[in-house]
Amino acid sequence: MIDVAQLPLDLGFRPAMGGEDFLVAPSNADAVAWLDRWPFWPAPALTVWGPAGCGKSHLAQVWRARSGAPLVTAGELAQADLPALIGRAQALAVDDADQVAGRRGRERALFHLYNLARDAGGHLLLLARQPPARWRVRLPDLRSRVRGAPAVPVAAPDDALLAAVLVKLFADRQLMPSQEVVAYLLARMERSLDAARRVVAAVDRASLAAHRRITVPLVRSVLNELDNEDAIREGE
Numbered sequence: 001m002i003d004v005a006q007l008p009l010d011l012g013f014r015p016a017m018g019g020e021d022f023l024v025a026p027s028n029a030d031a032v033a034w035l036d037r038w039p040f041w042p043a044p045a046l047t048v049w050g051p052a053g054c055g056k057s058h059l060a061q062v063w064r065a066r067s068g069a070p071l072v073t074a075g076e077l078a079q080a081d082l083p084a085l086i087g088r089a090q091a092l093a094v095d096d097a098d099q100v101a102g103r104r105g106r107e108r109a110l111f112h113l114y115n116l117a118r119d120a121g122g123h124l125l126l127l128a129r130q131p132p133a134r135w136r137v138r139l140p141d142l143r144s145r146v147r148g149a150p151a152v153p154v155a156a157p158d159d160a161l162l163a164a165v166l167v168k169l170f171a172d173r174q175l176m177p178s179q180e181v182v183a184y185l186l187a188r189m190e191r192s193l194d195a196a197r198r199v200v201a202a203v204d205r206a207s208l209a210a211h212r213r214i215t216v217p218l219v220r221s222v223l224n225e226l227d228n229e230d231a232i233r234e235g236e
Contacts, residue, residue: 023164027155028055034152035063035125039091043149044118047097047126050154053192056127059154060093063125067091074098078105082112090122097126100142101135111142157193159186165193169200170214175207177214184216188223202226 024032031048034041048056064071069091072080077100085092092113100106117124128135131151137143157165163182170177189199202222207214 023161023168025158025161025164027157027161028059031059031152031154032062034150035059038063038067039123041123041150044114044122045124045126045146045149047128047132047146047149047151048154049098049128049131049151051129051156051192053190053194054154054156055193056154057095058193060095060125060127064093067123069093069123069125071095074100074106074110077109077113078103080109082109082116085113086116086120086122090117090120091125092117092122093125093127095127096129098128098130098132098135101137104138107137107139107142111139111145114142114145156191162186162189162191162193162196165196166200169196170204173200173204175204175214177203181214181216181219184219185223199223199226 034046034048038046048059050056060071063069068089070085070087070089071093072085072095074094074096077094094110094113097110100110113124116122126132126146131153132146132149133151135143135146137146163186166177166182166185185199189195199222202225203214203219206212206218206222206225210218212218
Protein backbone atom coordinates (compact mmCIF):
# COMPACT_ATOMS: atom_id res chain seq x y z
CA MET A 1 0.00 0.00 0.00
CA ILE A 2 1.21 3.53 -0.76
CA ASP A 3 2.76 5.28 2.23
CA VAL A 4 0.99 8.65 2.25
CA ALA A 5 3.23 9.86 5.04
CA GLN A 6 6.16 9.76 2.61
CA LEU A 7 4.39 11.88 -0.04
CA PRO A 8 5.04 15.65 -0.20
CA LEU A 9 1.58 17.12 0.35
CA ASP A 10 2.67 20.75 0.77
CA LEU A 11 1.89 21.66 -2.83
CA GLY A 12 1.19 25.28 -3.73
CA PHE A 13 -2.37 26.57 -3.83
CA ARG A 14 -3.57 28.93 -6.54
CA PRO A 15 -6.92 30.74 -6.60
CA ALA A 16 -9.47 29.66 -9.20
CA MET A 17 -13.01 30.58 -10.05
CA GLY A 18 -15.84 29.60 -7.75
CA GLY A 19 -13.82 29.93 -4.56
CA GLU A 20 -11.87 26.75 -5.27
CA ASP A 21 -8.10 26.32 -5.16
CA PHE A 22 -5.72 24.90 -7.72
CA LEU A 23 -2.77 22.75 -6.68
CA VAL A 24 0.54 23.38 -8.43
CA ALA A 25 2.53 20.17 -8.93
CA PRO A 26 5.30 18.91 -11.23
CA SER A 27 2.66 17.50 -13.58
CA ASN A 28 1.21 20.95 -14.30
CA ALA A 29 3.95 23.40 -13.30
CA ASP A 30 5.02 24.18 -16.89
CA ALA A 31 1.45 24.95 -17.92
CA VAL A 32 0.99 27.16 -14.87
CA ALA A 33 4.17 29.05 -15.75
CA TRP A 34 2.91 29.67 -19.29
CA LEU A 35 -0.46 30.91 -18.04
CA ASP A 36 1.35 33.21 -15.62
CA ARG A 37 3.12 34.81 -18.59
CA TRP A 38 -0.18 36.00 -20.07
CA PRO A 39 -0.71 38.46 -21.72
CA PHE A 40 2.95 38.31 -22.78
CA TRP A 41 2.64 35.17 -24.88
CA PRO A 42 4.80 35.06 -28.03
CA ALA A 43 1.80 34.13 -30.21
CA PRO A 44 -1.95 34.77 -30.25
CA ALA A 45 -2.65 31.21 -29.02
CA LEU A 46 -1.43 28.75 -26.42
CA THR A 47 -2.40 25.09 -26.43
CA VAL A 48 -2.57 23.23 -23.12
CA TRP A 49 -2.93 19.51 -23.78
CA GLY A 50 -3.14 16.31 -21.77
CA PRO A 51 -5.35 13.33 -20.92
CA ALA A 52 -8.88 13.61 -19.57
CA GLY A 53 -8.97 14.42 -15.86
CA CYS A 54 -5.47 15.91 -15.70
CA GLY A 55 -6.73 19.35 -14.65
CA LYS A 56 -6.82 21.29 -17.93
CA SER A 57 -10.28 22.67 -17.23
CA HIS A 58 -9.27 23.87 -13.79
CA LEU A 59 -6.19 25.53 -15.26
CA ALA A 60 -8.46 27.27 -17.74
CA GLN A 61 -10.57 28.54 -14.84
CA VAL A 62 -7.49 30.12 -13.29
CA TRP A 63 -6.68 31.88 -16.57
CA ARG A 64 -10.27 32.93 -17.20
CA ALA A 65 -10.47 34.48 -13.74
CA ARG A 66 -7.56 36.73 -14.71
CA SER A 67 -8.41 37.41 -18.34
CA GLY A 68 -12.21 37.59 -18.24
CA ALA A 69 -12.29 35.14 -21.14
CA PRO A 70 -15.45 33.15 -21.89
CA LEU A 71 -15.30 29.42 -22.58
CA VAL A 72 -16.61 27.75 -25.74
CA THR A 73 -16.39 24.17 -26.98
CA ALA A 74 -15.09 23.21 -30.40
CA GLY A 75 -18.55 21.95 -31.31
CA GLU A 76 -20.03 25.42 -30.81
CA LEU A 77 -17.58 27.29 -33.01
CA ALA A 78 -19.13 26.80 -36.45
CA GLN A 79 -22.42 28.45 -35.41
CA ALA A 80 -20.99 31.08 -33.08
CA ASP A 81 -20.75 34.85 -33.46
CA LEU A 82 -16.97 34.93 -33.57
CA PRO A 83 -16.35 38.67 -32.96
CA ALA A 84 -18.74 38.51 -30.00
CA LEU A 85 -16.83 35.55 -28.56
CA ILE A 86 -13.60 37.53 -28.44
CA GLY A 87 -15.53 40.54 -27.12
CA ARG A 88 -14.07 43.27 -24.98
CA ALA A 89 -11.89 40.79 -23.08
CA GLN A 90 -10.08 40.01 -26.36
CA ALA A 91 -9.51 36.55 -24.94
CA LEU A 92 -11.22 33.19 -25.31
CA ALA A 93 -10.77 29.62 -24.04
CA VAL A 94 -11.68 26.83 -26.47
CA ASP A 95 -12.31 23.40 -24.95
CA ASP A 96 -11.74 20.20 -26.96
CA ALA A 97 -9.91 22.32 -29.53
CA ASP A 98 -8.44 19.23 -31.21
CA GLN A 99 -12.01 18.28 -32.16
CA VAL A 100 -12.02 20.98 -34.86
CA ALA A 101 -9.72 18.77 -36.97
CA GLY A 102 -11.33 17.39 -40.09
CA ARG A 103 -14.52 19.44 -39.69
CA ARG A 104 -14.56 22.23 -42.23
CA GLY A 105 -16.87 24.62 -40.40
CA ARG A 106 -15.01 24.28 -37.12
CA GLU A 107 -11.60 24.64 -38.75
CA ARG A 108 -12.61 27.82 -40.57
CA ALA A 109 -14.15 29.24 -37.39
CA LEU A 110 -10.98 28.60 -35.36
CA PHE A 111 -8.89 30.09 -38.16
CA HIS A 112 -10.99 33.27 -38.10
CA LEU A 113 -10.85 33.38 -34.31
CA TYR A 114 -7.06 33.15 -34.43
CA ASN A 115 -6.93 36.07 -36.86
CA LEU A 116 -9.38 38.12 -34.80
CA ALA A 117 -7.31 37.56 -31.67
CA ARG A 118 -4.08 38.40 -33.49
CA ASP A 119 -5.48 41.61 -35.02
CA ALA A 120 -6.93 42.75 -31.67
CA GLY A 121 -3.83 41.90 -29.69
CA GLY A 122 -5.85 39.21 -27.89
CA HIS A 123 -5.31 35.54 -27.12
CA LEU A 124 -6.82 32.08 -27.42
CA LEU A 125 -6.29 29.35 -24.84
CA LEU A 126 -6.80 26.03 -26.63
CA LEU A 127 -7.48 22.96 -24.49
CA ALA A 128 -6.93 19.57 -26.09
CA ARG A 129 -6.06 15.94 -25.44
CA GLN A 130 -3.45 15.81 -28.21
CA PRO A 131 -0.67 18.26 -29.11
CA PRO A 132 -1.33 20.38 -32.24
CA ALA A 133 1.25 18.40 -34.21
CA ARG A 134 -1.15 15.41 -34.05
CA TRP A 135 -4.28 17.31 -35.06
CA ARG A 136 -5.34 16.23 -38.55
CA VAL A 137 -6.23 19.74 -39.64
CA ARG A 138 -7.06 20.05 -43.31
CA LEU A 139 -6.99 23.85 -43.62
CA PRO A 140 -3.31 24.65 -44.28
CA ASP A 141 -3.41 28.18 -42.82
CA LEU A 142 -4.95 26.95 -39.57
CA ARG A 143 -2.53 24.03 -39.38
CA SER A 144 0.48 26.34 -39.67
CA ARG A 145 -0.89 28.73 -37.06
CA VAL A 146 -1.70 26.22 -34.33
CA ARG A 147 1.51 24.29 -34.91
CA GLY A 148 3.54 27.50 -34.80
CA ALA A 149 2.08 28.60 -31.46
CA PRO A 150 3.35 27.35 -28.10
CA ALA A 151 1.95 24.09 -26.74
CA VAL A 152 2.51 22.79 -23.23
CA PRO A 153 1.52 19.39 -21.79
CA VAL A 154 -0.20 18.61 -18.52
CA ALA A 155 0.58 15.11 -17.28
CA ALA A 156 -1.80 12.77 -15.51
CA PRO A 157 -1.71 13.46 -11.75
CA ASP A 158 0.94 11.58 -9.78
CA ASP A 159 0.51 10.11 -6.30
CA ALA A 160 1.57 13.32 -4.54
CA LEU A 161 -0.93 15.47 -6.42
CA LEU A 162 -3.79 12.97 -6.11
CA ALA A 163 -3.13 12.57 -2.37
CA ALA A 164 -3.07 16.34 -1.87
CA VAL A 165 -6.29 16.75 -3.86
CA LEU A 166 -8.03 14.02 -1.87
CA VAL A 167 -6.95 15.55 1.45
CA LYS A 168 -8.12 19.00 0.34
CA LEU A 169 -11.44 17.76 -1.03
CA PHE A 170 -12.16 15.96 2.23
CA ALA A 171 -11.07 19.02 4.23
CA ASP A 172 -13.46 21.20 2.23
CA ARG A 173 -16.22 18.99 3.62
CA GLN A 174 -14.81 19.22 7.17
CA LEU A 175 -13.61 15.61 6.97
CA MET A 176 -10.21 14.25 7.98
CA PRO A 177 -9.72 10.68 6.71
CA SER A 178 -6.83 8.63 7.99
CA GLN A 179 -3.65 8.10 5.97
CA GLU A 180 -4.77 4.50 5.56
CA VAL A 181 -7.96 5.63 3.82
CA VAL A 182 -6.12 8.01 1.50
CA ALA A 183 -3.56 5.33 0.64
CA TYR A 184 -6.34 2.83 -0.07
CA LEU A 185 -8.03 5.28 -2.45
CA LEU A 186 -4.77 6.12 -4.22
CA ALA A 187 -4.11 2.46 -4.92
CA ARG A 188 -7.56 1.70 -6.34
CA MET A 189 -9.34 4.75 -7.73
CA GLU A 190 -9.25 6.02 -11.30
CA ARG A 191 -6.22 8.27 -11.59
CA SER A 192 -7.82 11.58 -12.49
CA LEU A 193 -8.79 14.75 -10.65
CA ASP A 194 -12.39 14.38 -11.82
CA ALA A 195 -12.50 10.90 -10.28
CA ALA A 196 -11.12 12.27 -7.01
CA ARG A 197 -13.98 14.77 -6.78
CA ARG A 198 -16.56 12.10 -7.58
CA VAL A 199 -15.12 9.60 -5.09
CA VAL A 200 -14.90 12.10 -2.22
CA ALA A 201 -18.49 13.21 -2.80
CA ALA A 202 -19.68 9.59 -2.83
CA VAL A 203 -17.74 8.73 0.33
CA ASP A 204 -19.20 11.76 2.10
CA ARG A 205 -22.74 10.78 1.10
CA ALA A 206 -22.23 7.18 2.22
CA SER A 207 -20.76 8.25 5.55
CA LEU A 208 -23.70 10.56 6.26
CA ALA A 209 -26.31 8.01 5.16
CA ALA A 210 -24.84 5.22 7.29
CA HIS A 211 -23.81 7.46 10.21
CA ARG A 212 -20.37 5.89 9.98
CA ARG A 213 -16.84 7.18 10.19
CA ILE A 214 -14.81 7.13 6.99
CA THR A 215 -12.96 3.83 7.17
CA VAL A 216 -11.36 1.50 4.65
CA PRO A 217 -14.40 -0.87 4.65
CA LEU A 218 -16.73 2.08 3.95
CA VAL A 219 -14.47 3.36 1.17
CA ARG A 220 -14.23 -0.16 -0.29
CA SER A 221 -18.02 -0.40 -0.53
CA VAL A 222 -18.24 3.04 -2.15
CA LEU A 223 -15.66 2.16 -4.78
CA ASN A 224 -17.51 -1.08 -5.53
CA GLU A 225 -20.76 0.84 -5.98
CA LEU A 226 -19.11 3.35 -8.29
CA ASP A 227 -17.59 0.52 -10.34
CA ASN A 228 -21.03 -1.08 -10.66
CA GLU A 229 -22.59 2.21 -11.75
CA ASP A 230 -19.90 2.66 -14.40
CA ALA A 231 -20.45 -0.91 -15.64
CA ILE A 232 -24.21 -0.29 -15.93
CA ARG A 233 -23.65 2.93 -17.88
CA GLU A 234 -21.26 1.20 -20.26
CA GLY A 235 -23.80 -1.55 -20.87
CA GLU A 236 -26.65 0.80 -21.69
